[in-house]
Amino acid sequence: MNQFELFFPRVAVATLLPQQDLPAPPPESSFPEAERDEPFLFEDVEVEARVSYTVRLADYSHPAADAVKVAEQRFRREIDRQLGDDVVEALRAFQNASESSESDLSKAEIAMARRWAKAYDAARTAGFRDLGETDEAFFDVRPV
Secondary structure, X not given: OOHHHHHXXXXXXXXXXXXXXXXXXXXXXXXHHHHOOOOOOHHHOXXXXXXXXXXXXXXOOOOOHHHHXXXXXXXXXXXXXXXXXXXXXXXXXXXXXXXXXXXHOOHHHHHHXXXXXXXXXXXXXXXXOOOOOOOOOEEEEEEO
8 A cells, every 4th residue: 555545545546446337426506616717706795793712810920921821811712612602791791780679680691690500600710720729810801
């Protein structure tokens, strides 16, 4: 076996077979997308209105900046997994719930604030997993 046969086995097998044994290529009409000659226009794509956010590990003194970056990435990955596209909405609901009384909030806002608390706790655990003792450190999440 040579290098060509290793990386391109179908082509190598096809060259060894007689021409009459090869299957006929499908007719061009079976590929409807090939009939269109129009290029894809990005102007036609609707952009979703998303609010992004930043995550920063605050009050943590660690000599290696890579450890902090990895912790922030773990935190963000976990909170995205828990809340999906509702991260900023849940954060705002939690902030509103902490600044106002329960009678001022709707049931949806209270439920979203509870989701934030649960997701933040899971993300904090994931973020601090390999950092060791971190008494005063916390993850600061802010909408951009």
